Amino acid sequence: MPIPTTDPRTDDLGDLPLDAVTDAALSRARELGAVHADVRVERTASRALRLSDGRVQTAHTGEDVGLAVRVVVAAGAHHSTWGFAAGTDVSADAAARLASAAVDVAAVTAPVNTEPVELADEPVHQGTWISSYAVDPLDVPERDQVGLLAELSGRLLRADGVRHADASMLAVKEVKFYADLAGTRTAQRRVRMQAELQAMWIDDESGRFESMRTLAPPAGRGWEWMTGGDGCWDWDREIAELPGLLLEKATAPSVAAGTYDLVIDPSNLWLTIHESIGHATELDRALGYEANYAGTTFATFDRLGNLQYGSPVMHVTGDRTAEHGLATVGWDDDGVAAQTWDLVRDGVLVGYQLDRRMARLQGLGRSNGCAFADAPHHMPLQRMANVSLQPAAGGPSTDELIAGVDDGIYVVGDNSWSIDMQRYNFQFTGQRFYRIRDGHLAGQLRDVAYQANTVDFWNAMDAVGGPQTYVLGGAFNCGKGQPAQVAPVSHGCPTARFRGIRVLNTTAEGHR
């Protein structure tokens, strides 16, 4: 795939005085006593489209440009403390003013700080990096994008049983420049696309309705994700299949609540990985930084190396390097180069996701590069890497996994999700649920949710599929932090099989 090779510094940020801003911010911070200072200049362009029954409901194009200065200051008798200031004026004067403001913030808040802020060492980096995409979606005329979504919606609306068709698209081009007092200077451009179509069936007399949407995941790709080719999504196939699948679901029997073996497709399992492994292996949660908001984790630091997180077939990696991954970068927002590492190996917890401060605090050596801020006006936090369940070399196909189930359910596509604040108790639904009897699919079910405790669930995984079943899923909207930030993240996984999982009937759950 051809990758645009222009320099983000000149092609995307060429109208901004990067050198002057960097010099002004860092020199002012140094003058005011900062022991660390970094400056970020960001330009994020986005386009959001929503269509209902082929008609545009929402069309918005935005550009967020800003400048942030972050410092670590040792103020008087107090511990070294963070200070952060951000604005939308990208000029040398503004940079110097923000550096002063960041130092002021550190001074005001230092008396409330009882732990020194120290950062793990990182080599100095200088360079540019561009994510793997072919066509900038912000360069494609909005008319063409609306036209494609309307055409796909029209195909759904012409199918039997489809009353409504909704379509949406979000395209993002994110450009970041980073510089710090140590001498790192990096610039990177990331492009990502998300699109989905949903078909709805309605029974007028009873008022009952069912919906089903496409399984296409968001991806670190450009507009080519919508137009096909070279590993991109086959929209034609999925749009052709969706109405029939929806009709089958609408007339499917309601599930009998109970305990079932589950074979879970990557289109559903990525979200379970995200919630029960991705968030649970964030070190800031283990250290309590998110106790008031996103929560903590059962995978506490004392269990590193000894927690039997799952069965021996469980191998989970963290990375910021996977091609087309939504969390893939050249460098993180601490100036740390992208890496790959193990989180769970042979079922045992062996790693966390880190930023430079936590890596130093816990004596873990170098950060593995998980600092990220979703906008120039937000301070970087430890955010999720691409967290992926690895397939078994030479492992089974999805059909072979299903063949090993006498009485179970095959789960396809994500839908509702919820998990507790220590990442124990979760509940998920999906797009499609197929009854498995004697190793074969036996039609769809509806009203299904599965519910489990994280450690029980992953220890109940008795087989993972081979590389031929592996799919990179993910989300644009992982939430964390106060002020709240959203981060894009991918999760790859094969199809996997779980024994004896609790299944609820969602209609029965709501009845009294």
Place this chain on the structure above:
Amino acid sequence: MTPQEVAERALALSRTDGCIVLVDDSTSANLRWAGNTLTTNGVTEGRTLTVLAFDGARLGAVSRTRVTADAIEATVRAAEDAAAESEPEDDAAPLITPAESVSASWEEPAERTSIGVFERFAPALRDAFGAAGAAGHSLYGYAEHELTTTYLASSTGLRLRHPQPHGRLELTARTPNGDRSSWTGQGTRDFRDVDIAAHARVLAQRLDWSRRRLELPAGRYETLLPPSAVGDLMVYAYWSMTALDAVEGRTAFRKPGGGTRIGERLAELPLRLYSDPEMSGLQAAPFIAAGASSRRVSAFDNGLPLRSTDWIRDGELTALVQTRHSAGITGQPVTAQVGNLGLEAAGSQASLDEMVATTQRGLLLTCLWYVRMVDPQTLLVTGLTRDGVFLVEGGEVAGAVTNFRFNESPLDVLARATEAGRAEPTLPREFGDYFTRTRMAPLRVPDFNMSSVSPAS
């Protein structure tokens, strides 16, 4: 340039039939802490320019945050290009004129906040850290204050301004091993009404209640939902009360056979769910300022005055969120969304403590978490209890029990509630990021569905 100058410049550059310009000037300050120490902080300032270009029934919407003189014209032209490329909008309508709108203080400058808003709060927080440490527990939390002044100018002559303060405090207390925790929160306009010592006393009382641990299995329990928990459930219901979705049969507010459930009795109690831009202490924008259209709001309605609206009155559904477009379809009045929400019951004066005192056996919750839709047909949502679930026996708190996962519909909660207490301003724990201005009554639900036990603490 002042925000007014930016807006006037953009309008002067406009070449389309109609144009609406929104300028949002924002400043914010925040503090975050964990384990009795500060973790992050910051101050921000920013300006967002949004240009809505109307070319007949066509609309183009473009926003930018770096608002230089060159960027103003670029934004106007980009919006005009987007309008020229678009198809006519279903919700197209004449733009609002000054005669239809409210008067506002257009000439006033943007209001600003700074780190100084925490001048009295920060020392009090430091004292609270000391007290918590001495008592053997730690504090975690977040304080933020934002001031956004919105300027709306239109080619029809509208010149509207609205300053919106937004503040909140969240405070969690945890014991060193995490086996006991509690939470309080508060929305605020300026932090002058924040008494962190009072919050700390509430936390200490609840941590003390948690010293006695009791075991309870999953099941249906009489449950006292405090205002924060009610707020999260009602906010979710409010977000689902979109008239266009209901009339198309897509939500729990549809009527089998067609139409909406407006006019249907949803609750036995005389409950009132309402919004009011003038709600005391929880004031919200008095006019629509929308940067884009959706099924819930129309960009063509920008500048439309917002009024007090009862969504549910005396237990009966009386309105859904309408645009002028959807009102034309449903035949209902235009009842646009407002940025606050209240739930109250006529004549209810019991405090939550008084409701506890009249409970023979039931659960008292602290707040809800991770609330997500399970079934839109019934508005069934799932979620967790968080930071303190207490068993009440004989009118007193007997001890703390485990957390639970629940599966419930906010509509069923309203239908089954047997008592509503005195409404008070509250911060919804789950949706406080998006919706801080709520005033909610505590509710007693005789059979709340605790679907499974959560070992989280």
